[in-house]
Amino acid sequence: MTVRTVAMLSAGGLAPCLSSAVGGLIERYTEVAPEVRMIAYRNGYAGLLTGDAVEVTPEVRAVAHRLHAFGGSPIGNSRVKLTNVADCVARGLVTQGQDPLQVAAEQLARDGVDVLHTIGGDDTNGTAADLAAYLHGNGYELTVVGLPKTIDNDVVPIRQSLGAWTAAEQGAVYARNIIAEHTSNPRMLVVHEVMGRNCGWLTAATALAHHQWVKGAEFSGWLENSAERWDVHGVFVPERPFDIDEEAKRLRATMDECDGVNLFLSEGAGVSEIVASMEESGGKVPRDPFGHVQLDKVNPGAWFAKQFAEQLGADKVLVQKSGYFSRSAAANEADLALIRRCTDHAVDAALRGESGVVGQDEERQDELRAVEFSRIKGGKRFDTSVDWFTGLLADIGQA
Numbered sequence: 001m002t003v004r005t006v007a008m009l010s011a012g013g014l015a016p017c018l019s020s021a022v023g024g025l026i027e028r029y030t031e032v033a034p035e036v037r038m039i040a041y042r043n044g045y046a047g048l049l050t051g052d053a054v055e056v057t058p059e060v061r062a063v064a065h066r067l068h069a070f071g072g073s074p075i076g077n078s079r080v081k082l083t084n085v086a087d088c089v090a091r092g093l094v095t096q097g098q099d100p101l102q103v104a105a106e107q108l109a110r111d112g113v114d115v116l117h118t119i120g121g122d123d124t125n126g127t128a129a130d131l132a133a134y135l136h137g138n139g140y141e142l143t144v145v146g147l148p149k150t151i152d153n154d155v156v157p158i159r160q161s162l163g164a165w166t167a168a169e170q171g172a173v174y175a176r177n178i179i180a181e182h183t184s185n186p187r188m189l190v191v192h193e194v195m196g197r198n199c200g201w202l203t204a205a206t207a208l209a210h211h212q213w214v215k216g217a218e219f220s221g222w223l224e225n226s227a228e229r230w231d232v233h234g235v236f237v238p239e240r241p242f243d244i245d246e247e248a249k250r251l252r253a254t255m256d257e258c259d260g261v262n263l264f265l266s267e268g269a270g271v272s273e274i275v276a277s278m279e280e281s282g283g284k285v286p287r288d289p290f291g292h293v294q295l296d297k298v299n300p301g302a303w304f305a306k307q308f309a310e311q312l313g314a315d316k317v318l319v320q321k322s323g324y325f326s327r328s329a330a331a332n333e334a335d336l337a338l339i340r341r342c343t344d345h346a347v348d349a350a351l352r353g354e355s356g357v358v359g360q361d362e363e364r365q366d367e368l369r370a371v372e373f374s375r376i377k378g379g380k381r382f383d384t385s386v387d388w389f390t391g392l393l394a395d396i397g398q399a
Contacts (some may be wrong), residue, residue: 200237
């Protein structure tokens with residue numbers, strides 16, 4: 001296969017891998033196929049629909065390595081679903097009567113794109129697969145090679161999505177400072193709400209990282225400066241149902257003993273109950289273009305805090321969300337190594353004409369490969385039986 005023009009875009013929410021992944025793709029092409037033209041569509045599928053593309057110039061190639069040190073996306077993101085015609089029209093990305101899928105496909109054809117690299121979650125990569133299928137049906141062959149970006153680590157069958165390790169590490173840094181607020185008031189309930197719509201992996205990994213920091217910190221043991229007071233007291237994820245009243249009894253004892261309680265809550269925990277309550281009362285449930293409940297507007301952390309506060313006898317409640325802090329960080333060393341392996345493989349696969357989402361395939365002995373689009377889906381559940389999580393719960397006394 002002859003590759004003349006490569007395009008890339010990043011879409012969906014941010015993750016601590018986007019900048020590095022873009023840099024890694026540029027570096028790999030420059031190394032193994034410097035003659036290939038590279039362009040980037042700005043702001044994800046929005047840029048593709050409007051033809052807003054920029055050239056990757058020799059000057060950009062020369063400094064691409066610098067992107068590894070930054071968070072965010074150097075080419076911009078957006079949440080656009082090409083099959084949601086009404087939303088695309090409302091945003092002014094297409095006109096009434098146009099098919100966004102056709103508009104995007106024709107733009108790729110006009111730009112002479114042979115390979116499209118998409119950096120995103122299952123929605124982003126699924127949309128790219130739809131584009132390739134549409135073009136194929138119209139006699140135009142496009143190789144699409146995606147990279148799995150989501151801090152939730154919930155893409156089936158990818159073992160580890162890019163940026164998730166960093167997000168957990170940064171969430172623990174955030175928690176460290178937020179939990180210090182317990183010294184500002186007696187009987188403080190601190191709820192640390194962590195991103196994770198359907199998967200509790202990030203909440204669990206963030207709580208573990210904070211717990212490990214507590215175990216390694218040299219506290220004085222004097223009054224509020226103690227491991228018991230700074231530690232995690234409860235972890236709640238969507239995959240592990242719990243009885244609020246029973247948990248409240250356990251946590252009331254912690255509140256009485258430590259004069260405060262620190263909870264780590266996945267934003268997706270209990271959402272079905274919250275949504276049912278809103279609908280029962282006649283309220284409108286806010287949803288995004290993909291049909292997902294807009295969790296920032298539903299506010300699960302505040303809902304759970306309200307359920308617990310009275311039963312724990314909390315004098316003050318603090319609910320804080322680490323999502324935007326953790327997802328915007330630069331990739332850590334573990335993620336940088338994984339990103340490098342994936343971007344190198346993605347470029348090599350693209351040059352072979354091999355489409356798919358590059359990652360460790362859990363169903364193929366964790367082989368790093370371009371996983372077929374037909375097997376990619378979101379909503380992978382966190383396995384709460386893994387040793388590191390059960391060990392964490394045992395350490396904090398949560399049954």
